[in-house]
Amino acid sequence: MRIVAPISRVEEVALLAREGANELYCGFVPDDWVGRFKVRNANRRPSGNLRSLRELEAAISSARQSGCTLSLVLNAQSYSDEQxxxxxxxxxxxxERGGDALIASDLGLISELSLHLPLRRIHVSSVATCRNGSAARLCRDLGASRLILPRDVTIEEACEIAAEVPDLETEVFILNDGCVFEEGACSTVHLPQRMGGPICLDRYVSDYRPRGARKLSVALCQSLRENDQEYEKWLWYRFSCGFTTNEQGMAFGPCGLCALPRLLNGGVAAVKIAGREAPTARKLASVRMVKAVLDRVEAGEHGEEIVRLAQNLRPSVEHCRTGYMCYYPEVLRKAVY
Incomplete structure (x- = not known):
């Protein structure tokens, strides 16, 4: 199983490879794209991108020297004809510069890329929201070599797709960055922090009023307030626990480490660490965590041994207990605390 990690700076390539990342991915938004289209939507992130051809070439060269691959993200939900x-x-x-694969979500772009690229150089982004065998076969027939599954698939669904379409690699999320919506069905935009950040993080104040002349009961008002508080709590977990870490820099946030044994046994080819725009230290700590658990899984450990290891790396038992931090909560339901 391969560990896939994000970069936004050339110097991160060698550092992440040294910690155990096998594959890296990056965004690239050159000035001429911004000047031509007046937007930064070459991919879904306005920040965390390489900005010059020189940087891109240096990242490709560094990846090759470090013994890992580098993929380029082109996963905007849609593009105009000119884009x-x-x-x-x-x-x-x-x-042509030596990059390994393209991560794309728009099926029109995938189809067009397949006409111009060497075979099997396309990875289908999670933003395409392909979540069953039929969608996987379509991606394969369009020329893709890998399908990155959406964040909300279950372990069983991921393993079923891997078994049903074995000639298409499957990749799943393992650490960091949840989504309030579901990527391809996202109803917001990822604004830079200086402009307020993602709209889905806005803290709206709710005012509940009943229909007709009746009044809300005290008990119902209290229940609604508790629901709002629970939603705020869920948002905090969904967005990487406020990007908090422990004293060693190990990151809290959406996590699937406990699921690694079942994902590996189910034929999943790669696990993805999210967060291109995250600080380098967070990326390094994330790779270390995944590598530490995956090494033990590949050595034959499983079940409660892995759950205990994964939850005590940070430690994160209290966070895990909520179920809000887990990509694959079906594992948690079987865990013994």
């Missing part, structure tokens, strides 16, 4: 043409050119440039 589509520019995205294809960007993808061709990346592959």
């Amino acid at each position: 589509l043409e520019a995205a294809v050119e960007m993808g061709k440039l990346f592959i």
Whole structure:
């Protein structure tokens, strides 16, 4: 099983590879894209991107020297006709410079890329929300070599797809960055922090009023307040526990470490660490955590041994107990605290 980690700076390539990342991915939004289209939507992140061709070439070279692969993210939910043409050119440039694969979500872009790239150089982004065998076969037939599954698939669903379409690799999320909606069905945008951050994090004040002349009971008002408080709590966990870490820098936030034995045994090829725009220290700590658990899983440990290891790396037992921090809560339901 391969560990996939994000980069936003060239120097991160060697550092993450040294910690155990096998594959890296990056965004690239050059000035000419911004100047031409007046937006930074070459991918879904306005920040955390490489900005120059020199940086991109240096990252490709460093990945090759470090013994890992580098993929380029082109996963905007849609592109205009002019942007589509520019995205294809960007993808061709990346592959020609020695890049390994493109991560794309728009099926039109995937189809167009398959006409211009060497076979099996396309990874289908989780933003495409492909979640069953039929969707996986479509991606394979379009020329993809890997399907990155959405964040909300279950372990059983991921393993079923891996078994049903064995000639298409499957990749699942393992650490960091949840989503309030569901990526491909996202109803908001990822604004830079200086502009308020993601709209889905806005803290709206709710005012509940009943229909007609009746009044809300005290008990119902209290129940509604408790529901709002629980939603605030869920949001905090969904967005990486406020990007908090322990004293050793180990990151809290959405996590699937306890599920690694079942994912490995189910034929899942790779696990993805999210967070291109995160600080380097957080990325390094994330790779260390995944590597520590995966090494033990590949050595034959499983079940409660792995659950205890994963939850005590930070430690995160209290966070895990809520169920809000878990990508695969079905594992938690079987855990013994």
